[in-house]
Amino acid sequence: MTFSSASADLYSVTELAEELGITPRAIRFYETKGLIKPRRAGTTRVYTYRDRARMQLILRGKRLGFSLADIKEYLDMYDVDPSRAKQVKLLLEKVDRRIGELEQQREDLETTLAELDEMRQQCVAKVEGATQ
Amino acid sequence: MTFSSASADLYSVTELAEELGITPRAIRFYETKGLIKPRRAGTTRVYTYRDRARMQLILRGKRLGFSLADIKEYLDMYDVDPSRAKQVKLLLEKVDRRIGELEQQREDLETTLAELDEMRQQCVAKVEGATQ
DNA sequence: ATTTAGATTGACGTTAACGTAAACCAAACC
Protein backbone atom coordinates (compact mmCIF):
# COMPACT_ATOMS: atom_id res chain seq x y z
CA MET A 1 0.00 0.00 0.00
CA THR A 2 1.29 3.39 -0.93
CA PHE A 3 1.19 6.30 1.41
CA SER A 4 1.25 9.90 0.41
CA SER A 5 1.57 11.73 3.65
CA ALA A 6 -1.10 14.39 3.75
CA SER A 7 1.22 17.39 4.03
CA ALA A 8 4.84 16.41 4.14
CA ASP A 9 7.43 18.95 5.28
CA LEU A 10 6.79 22.29 6.82
CA TYR A 11 9.41 24.95 7.31
CA SER A 12 9.91 27.81 9.68
CA VAL A 13 11.12 31.01 8.11
CA THR A 14 14.71 30.40 9.19
CA GLU A 15 14.68 26.82 7.96
CA LEU A 16 13.41 27.87 4.58
CA ALA A 17 15.88 30.72 4.43
CA GLU A 18 18.83 28.44 5.13
CA GLU A 19 17.70 25.95 2.55
CA LEU A 20 17.49 28.71 -0.03
CA GLY A 21 20.70 30.42 0.97
CA ILE A 22 19.04 33.72 1.85
CA THR A 23 18.03 35.46 5.08
CA PRO A 24 14.73 35.28 6.95
CA ARG A 25 14.53 39.03 6.64
CA ALA A 26 14.44 38.74 2.85
CA ILE A 27 11.59 36.23 2.96
CA ARG A 28 9.55 38.39 5.30
CA PHE A 29 10.25 41.34 3.07
CA TYR A 30 8.94 39.47 0.04
CA GLU A 31 5.81 38.78 2.03
CA THR A 32 5.22 42.48 2.66
CA LYS A 33 5.53 42.91 -1.10
CA GLY A 34 2.89 40.28 -1.69
CA LEU A 35 5.18 37.69 -3.27
CA ILE A 36 4.42 34.90 -0.81
CA LYS A 37 1.74 34.40 1.75
CA PRO A 38 2.63 31.55 4.08
CA ARG A 39 0.12 30.12 6.47
CA ARG A 40 0.37 30.82 10.17
CA ALA A 41 0.37 28.70 13.26
CA GLY A 42 -0.90 31.31 15.62
CA THR A 43 1.42 34.14 14.73
CA THR A 44 4.28 32.04 13.42
CA ARG A 45 4.86 31.71 9.68
CA VAL A 46 4.63 28.18 8.29
CA TYR A 47 5.89 27.37 4.82
CA THR A 48 4.89 24.36 2.77
CA TYR A 49 6.57 22.60 -0.10
CA ARG A 50 4.64 24.77 -2.49
CA ASP A 51 5.79 27.93 -0.78
CA ARG A 52 9.32 26.68 -1.21
CA ALA A 53 8.75 26.15 -4.93
CA ARG A 54 7.35 29.65 -5.18
CA MET A 55 10.39 31.03 -3.42
CA GLN A 56 12.60 29.29 -5.94
CA LEU A 57 10.71 30.99 -8.74
CA ILE A 58 11.34 34.30 -7.03
CA LEU A 59 15.06 33.63 -6.74
CA ARG A 60 15.28 32.58 -10.35
CA GLY A 61 13.61 35.82 -11.31
CA LYS A 62 16.21 37.69 -9.30
CA ARG A 63 19.05 35.83 -10.97
CA LEU A 64 17.59 36.92 -14.27
CA GLY A 65 17.78 40.51 -13.09
CA PHE A 66 14.10 41.23 -12.59
CA SER A 67 12.78 43.52 -9.90
CA LEU A 68 10.50 42.20 -7.19
CA ALA A 69 7.62 44.07 -8.82
CA ASP A 70 8.33 42.31 -12.12
CA ILE A 71 8.52 38.99 -10.34
CA LYS A 72 5.23 39.59 -8.59
CA GLU A 73 3.58 40.26 -11.93
CA TYR A 74 5.10 37.06 -13.22
CA LEU A 75 3.92 35.01 -10.26
CA ASP A 76 0.46 36.49 -10.46
CA MET A 77 0.17 34.99 -13.92
CA TYR A 78 0.00 31.57 -12.33
CA ASP A 79 -2.89 32.66 -10.15
CA VAL A 80 -5.21 33.86 -12.90
CA ASP A 81 -8.47 31.98 -12.99
CA PRO A 82 -8.31 30.25 -16.40
CA SER A 83 -12.09 30.35 -16.75
CA ARG A 84 -12.25 34.14 -16.93
CA ALA A 85 -11.78 34.71 -20.64
CA LYS A 86 -11.16 38.43 -20.38
CA GLN A 87 -8.41 37.92 -17.84
CA VAL A 88 -6.89 35.28 -20.03
CA LYS A 89 -6.44 37.69 -22.91
CA LEU A 90 -4.67 40.16 -20.67
CA LEU A 91 -2.56 37.34 -19.31
CA LEU A 92 -1.65 36.31 -22.82
CA GLU A 93 -0.42 39.80 -23.58
CA LYS A 94 1.68 39.85 -20.45
CA VAL A 95 3.14 36.47 -21.27
CA ASP A 96 4.02 37.62 -24.75
CA ARG A 97 5.67 40.77 -23.46
CA ARG A 98 7.69 38.77 -20.97
CA ILE A 99 8.73 36.33 -23.66
CA GLY A 100 9.89 39.24 -25.77
CA GLU A 101 12.00 40.58 -22.92
CA LEU A 102 13.57 37.23 -22.33
CA GLU A 103 14.37 36.73 -25.97
CA GLN A 104 16.16 40.07 -26.05
CA GLN A 105 18.00 38.94 -22.96
CA ARG A 106 18.92 35.69 -24.63
CA GLU A 107 20.47 37.62 -27.49
CA ASP A 108 22.49 39.77 -25.09
CA LEU A 109 23.52 36.66 -23.27
CA GLU A 110 24.77 34.80 -26.31
CA THR A 111 26.63 37.83 -27.62
CA THR A 112 28.36 38.35 -24.32
CA LEU A 113 29.22 34.68 -23.97
CA ALA A 114 30.73 34.69 -27.44
CA GLU A 115 32.87 37.69 -26.56
CA LEU A 116 34.01 36.14 -23.34
CA ASP A 117 34.87 32.93 -25.13
CA GLU A 118 37.02 34.82 -27.57
CA MET A 119 38.71 36.66 -24.74
CA ARG A 120 39.27 33.31 -23.09
CA GLN A 121 40.98 31.91 -26.15
CA GLN A 122 43.38 34.82 -26.24
CA CYS A 123 44.15 34.41 -22.55
CA VAL A 124 44.84 30.71 -22.93
CA ALA A 125 47.08 31.36 -25.92
CA LYS A 126 49.05 33.94 -23.96
CA VAL A 127 49.46 31.70 -20.94
CA GLU A 128 50.55 28.71 -23.01
CA GLY A 129 52.99 30.84 -24.95
CA ALA A 130 54.59 31.92 -21.67
CA THR A 131 54.97 28.44 -20.18
CA GLN A 132 56.49 26.88 -23.30
CA MET B 1 42.34 56.19 -53.24
CA THR B 2 40.53 55.29 -50.05
CA PHE B 3 39.83 57.76 -47.33
CA SER B 4 39.26 56.91 -43.73
CA SER B 5 38.20 60.16 -42.14
CA ALA B 6 40.47 60.81 -39.19
CA SER B 7 37.81 60.91 -36.47
CA ALA B 8 34.28 60.69 -37.72
CA ASP B 9 31.40 61.63 -35.41
CA LEU B 10 31.60 63.23 -32.02
CA TYR B 11 28.75 63.49 -29.56
CA SER B 12 27.85 65.78 -26.74
CA VAL B 13 26.55 64.11 -23.63
CA THR B 14 22.93 64.87 -24.49
CA GLU B 15 23.31 63.68 -28.06
CA LEU B 16 24.80 60.42 -26.92
CA ALA B 17 22.15 60.05 -24.27
CA GLU B 18 19.33 60.51 -26.74
CA GLU B 19 20.83 58.04 -29.14
CA LEU B 20 21.05 55.48 -26.37
CA GLY B 21 17.67 56.21 -24.89
CA ILE B 22 19.00 57.22 -21.48
CA THR B 23 19.61 60.51 -19.67
CA PRO B 24 22.76 62.63 -19.63
CA ARG B 25 22.71 62.31 -15.86
CA ALA B 26 23.14 58.56 -16.14
CA ILE B 27 26.14 58.91 -18.44
CA ARG B 28 27.82 61.41 -16.15
CA PHE B 29 27.09 59.11 -13.25
CA TYR B 30 28.77 56.20 -15.02
CA GLU B 31 31.77 58.45 -15.48
CA THR B 32 32.05 59.09 -11.76
CA LYS B 33 32.03 55.32 -11.35
CA GLY B 34 34.90 54.96 -13.79
CA LEU B 35 32.93 53.22 -16.52
CA ILE B 36 33.67 55.77 -19.25
CA LYS B 37 36.16 58.56 -19.54
CA PRO B 38 35.29 60.82 -22.47
CA ARG B 39 37.68 63.43 -23.73
CA ARG B 40 37.06 67.08 -23.04
CA ALA B 41 36.96 70.17 -25.16
CA GLY B 42 37.82 72.63 -22.46
CA THR B 43 35.39 71.50 -19.80
CA THR B 44 32.79 69.98 -22.12
CA ARG B 45 32.56 66.21 -22.49
CA VAL B 46 33.17 64.87 -25.97
CA TYR B 47 32.28 61.29 -26.87
CA THR B 48 33.68 59.34 -29.80
CA TYR B 49 32.36 56.35 -31.69
CA ARG B 50 34.33 54.10 -29.35
CA ASP B 51 32.82 55.71 -26.30
CA ARG B 52 29.43 55.00 -27.81
CA ALA B 53 30.34 51.33 -28.29
CA ARG B 54 31.51 51.16 -24.70
CA MET B 55 28.24 52.65 -23.53
CA GLN B 56 26.37 49.97 -25.45
CA LEU B 57 28.37 47.33 -23.61
CA ILE B 58 27.36 48.97 -20.36
CA LEU B 59 23.69 48.95 -21.29
CA ARG B 60 23.85 45.33 -22.36
CA GLY B 61 25.34 44.51 -19.00
CA LYS B 62 22.46 46.28 -17.35
CA ARG B 63 19.89 44.41 -19.42
CA LEU B 64 21.55 41.23 -18.20
CA GLY B 65 20.99 42.38 -14.65
CA PHE B 66 24.55 43.16 -13.65
CA SER B 67 25.47 45.94 -11.27
CA LEU B 68 27.62 48.83 -12.40
CA ALA B 69 30.48 47.43 -10.33
CA ASP B 70 30.16 44.10 -12.14
CA ILE B 71 30.08 45.86 -15.47
CA LYS B 72 33.16 47.87 -14.63
CA GLU B 73 35.01 44.67 -13.83
CA TYR B 74 33.87 43.28 -17.14
CA LEU B 75 34.95 46.34 -19.09
CA ASP B 76 38.30 46.41 -17.35
CA MET B 77 38.97 42.98 -18.80
CA TYR B 78 39.30 44.58 -22.20
CA ASP B 79 41.91 46.98 -20.89
CA VAL B 80 44.33 44.41 -19.45
CA ASP B 81 47.77 44.57 -21.06
CA PRO B 82 48.00 41.17 -22.77
CA SER B 83 51.80 41.11 -22.35
CA ARG B 84 51.64 40.93 -18.56
CA ALA B 85 51.42 37.20 -18.03
CA LYS B 86 50.44 37.40 -14.39
CA GLN B 87 47.57 39.72 -15.13
CA VAL B 88 46.44 37.42 -17.89
CA LYS B 89 46.05 34.51 -15.51
CA LEU B 90 43.91 36.62 -13.21
CA LEU B 91 41.92 37.80 -16.18
CA LEU B 92 41.39 34.24 -17.29
CA GLU B 93 39.94 33.37 -13.91
CA LYS B 94 37.60 36.33 -14.03
CA VAL B 95 36.49 35.41 -17.53
CA ASP B 96 35.80 31.86 -16.43
CA ARG B 97 33.79 33.00 -13.44
CA ARG B 98 31.75 35.32 -15.58
CA ILE B 99 31.15 32.58 -18.12
CA GLY B 100 29.92 30.38 -15.30
CA GLU B 101 27.48 33.03 -14.15
CA LEU B 102 26.14 33.53 -17.62
CA GLU B 103 25.68 29.82 -18.18
CA GLN B 104 23.65 29.60 -14.99
CA GLN B 105 21.65 32.52 -16.26
CA ARG B 106 21.14 30.81 -19.58
CA GLU B 107 19.68 27.82 -17.79
CA ASP B 108 17.31 30.02 -15.81
CA LEU B 109 16.37 31.77 -18.98
CA GLU B 110 15.54 28.64 -20.94
CA THR B 111 13.56 27.18 -18.08
CA THR B 112 11.51 30.32 -17.69
CA LEU B 113 10.93 30.62 -21.41
CA ALA B 114 9.72 27.05 -21.52
CA GLU B 115 7.27 27.73 -18.71
CA LEU B 116 6.00 30.87 -20.34
CA ASP B 117 5.55 29.02 -23.59
CA GLU B 118 3.47 26.41 -21.88
CA MET B 119 1.41 29.09 -20.20
CA ARG B 120 0.98 30.71 -23.58
CA GLN B 121 -0.36 27.51 -25.10
CA GLN B 122 -2.96 27.22 -22.38
CA CYS B 123 -3.99 30.82 -22.87
CA VAL B 124 -4.36 30.41 -26.60
CA ALA B 125 -6.38 27.25 -26.12
CA LYS B 126 -8.71 29.03 -23.71
CA VAL B 127 -9.17 32.03 -25.97
CA GLU B 128 -9.86 29.89 -29.03
CA GLY B 129 -12.27 27.74 -27.10
CA ALA B 130 -14.20 30.87 -26.13
CA THR B 131 -14.49 32.33 -29.65
CA GLN B 132 -15.60 29.11 -31.29
C1' DA C 1 9.19 29.52 37.99
C1' DT C 2 12.71 31.00 35.24
C1' DT C 3 15.82 30.76 31.66
C1' DT C 4 16.46 30.02 26.80
C1' DA C 5 15.68 29.59 21.92
C1' DG C 6 13.27 31.20 18.22
C1' DA C 7 9.43 33.77 16.51
C1' DT C 8 6.98 38.52 15.65
C1' DT C 9 6.42 43.44 14.57
C1' DG C 10 8.13 48.02 14.18
C1' DA C 11 11.64 51.44 13.21
C1' DC C 12 15.67 53.12 11.52
C1' DG C 13 20.09 52.49 8.63
C1' DT C 14 22.36 51.45 4.17
C1' DT C 15 23.78 50.89 -0.68
C1' DA C 16 23.02 51.35 -5.59
C1' DA C 17 21.52 54.01 -9.24
C1' DC C 18 20.10 57.53 -10.59
C1' DG C 19 16.56 62.20 -10.48
C1' DT C 20 16.15 66.93 -9.52
C1' DA C 21 17.23 71.46 -8.43
C1' DA C 22 20.59 75.35 -7.83
C1' DA C 23 24.29 78.16 -9.15
C1' DC C 24 27.50 78.99 -12.54
C1' DC C 25 30.09 79.46 -17.47
C1' DA C 26 30.55 80.14 -22.39
C1' DA C 27 29.45 80.29 -27.11
C1' DA C 28 25.98 81.99 -30.30
C1' DC C 29 22.27 84.67 -31.89
C1' DC C 30 19.39 88.97 -32.35
Next chain:
DNA sequence: GGTTTGGTTTACGTTAACGTCAATCTAAAT
Protein backbone atom coordinates in the same frame (compact mmCIF):
# COMPACT_ATOMS: atom_id res chain seq x y z
C1' DG D 1 25.15 93.69 -25.15
C1' DG D 2 21.67 91.15 -23.27
C1' DT D 3 19.57 86.64 -23.63
C1' DT D 4 18.77 82.14 -24.90
C1' DT D 5 20.88 77.48 -25.32
C1' DG D 6 23.54 73.94 -23.64
C1' DG D 7 27.18 72.70 -21.03
C1' DT D 8 29.49 72.18 -15.90
C1' DT D 9 29.76 70.95 -10.80
C1' DT D 10 27.72 70.34 -6.21
C1' DA D 11 24.37 68.85 -3.31
C1' DC D 12 20.41 66.92 -1.75
C1' DG D 13 16.22 63.73 -2.71
C1' DT D 14 14.35 59.11 -3.95
C1' DT D 15 13.33 54.18 -4.68
C1' DA D 16 14.41 49.35 -4.23
C1' DA D 17 15.95 45.77 -1.49
C1' DC D 18 17.16 44.46 2.12
C1' DG D 19 20.34 44.75 7.05
C1' DT D 20 20.26 45.70 11.77
C1' DC D 21 18.67 46.56 16.03
C1' DA D 22 15.12 46.74 19.87
C1' DA D 23 11.13 45.42 22.24
C1' DT D 24 7.98 41.82 22.82
C1' DC D 25 5.90 37.22 22.99
C1' DT D 26 5.82 32.35 23.76
C1' DA D 27 6.59 27.43 23.69
C1' DA D 28 9.86 24.32 25.60
C1' DA D 29 13.42 22.86 28.60
C1' DT D 30 15.71 23.06 33.25
